Amino acid sequence: MLATHIRHRRWKSVALTTAAVLVGLTAPALTASPAAATTTEYDDTYYADAIGKTGTALKDSLHEIISDQTKISYSAVWNALKATDQDPNNSSNVILLYSGVSRSKSLNGGDTGDWNREHTWAKSHGDFGEAIGPGTDLHHLRPADVQVNSIRGNKDFDNGGSSVTNGGGSLTDSDSFEPRDADKGDVARMILYMAVRYEGDDGWADLEPNEKVNNGSAPYMGKLSVLKQWNDEDPPSAFEERRNEVIYDTYQHNRNPFIDHPEWVESIW
Template sequence: MSVAQRGRWKTWAAISAALVGLTLPALTAAPAGATTNAYDSTYYKNAVGKTGTSLKSSLHTIISSDTRKISYDAVWNALKTTDQDPANSANVLLLYSGTSRSKALNGGDVGDWNREHVWAQSHGSFGTSAGPGTDLHHLRAADVQVNSIRGNKDFDNGGSAVSGAPGSYTDSNSFEPRDSDKGDVARMVLYMAVRYEGGDGFPDLEANDSTTNGSVPYLGRISVLKQWNEQDPPSAFEERRNDIIFNSYQGNRNPFIDHPEWVEAIW
């Protein structure tokens, strides 16, 4: 080895020795399941990055501020827009059954569609007053008979098949929607649990893990709703609906459609 080679070798040996024991900084990554949304820097700017009760409180403030309310009668026409069948503008798509039905067939007779309160109005006794009773984020078009079968039951897995709603099941105290509606239902229920916290003359609505809630302002089963949110991510139908309610009716959004991972971050 020449003198020059020995010099270069000693230099590299010194550098290597100096690096021994040093740890390179770890690469950072976004939290698992995190999503980004066009409203993160504006509408959700005070919620992004938070978790738990802090996130829930921030979202409540965001989605309850400067909102508009509509009457229960006005819900009929609103649903004809929010629930319009993308494949047939003369029809609405019905929750629980997936049936496409004429917008003109709204009413209370067999074969009609009516206004389903996904958060059953008896769970808190808020009725059809402007507010939770007319909040479009949990009101959906549904077949009259299927709506009656669901009644005011909590949500859970299992039961007997529901006539007129293939893939849906029910028992004495719970209702299971078909797979493609499971996430929709979960995100509507959890929106209500954040939107209505008892500070505006309406009851404090909360999701719990019971299926025997009766008339108290609770709705379950939260453990199953969380599974459904994961199992059935937001669809283009849900996203379009969220935009319409925000832009044309209430001026607020369902944050769990924009950020489904916030369900796990809160509950």
């Protein structure tokens, strides 16, 4: 069944008109180009009320769409992650966020060498803990190495820092965490999904991205400008797209719109 759904995903890049002329090629770095517009098979159905909107109107429409979801318990997340994050090359393993390591599904737990459930939007940022709702939303929960997860803790996301042991190229400092390049877009799209899904109208805090680190228990996550850059630099992968399908088809029956339409990040923020 999964293979059928994956085969039927029709992604089409839509050329964006560019009037800019490249100048200053001797500068240290060029800014990443905004995500290209896309169309999906869900535009005429799931996203019908959002197509053509921008800004606040788009965010409000997406909130209404993705808030219609089936919720699962925190204990059920263990088995769900074994399906959503299955290694495409080894069905006995999952791929770990941040490190990119393929590890046995059976090694879930809290000991060194195990993988556990990482809340990409740190559960202390808004104080939702592990409660059904934001605390169990699969669109931001990923398997991660226990020690790497502990190093990330509840830090905001930003560029820079020193190498994380066994972190696959991830970096960290006293107040922020930078995932390895292959996970940067994933992290950005998960954080921004949470900001649209949880708007303070269902008993939980209104989650929003901002330009700060050290957000602590406030319902904010930074840095927005960095997350936008990561979304542009690391477009959705086949792994990320498959994950979105599994969550939609099997578990929550809602989608992460920024995996389907990464250009909506710039449209909203």
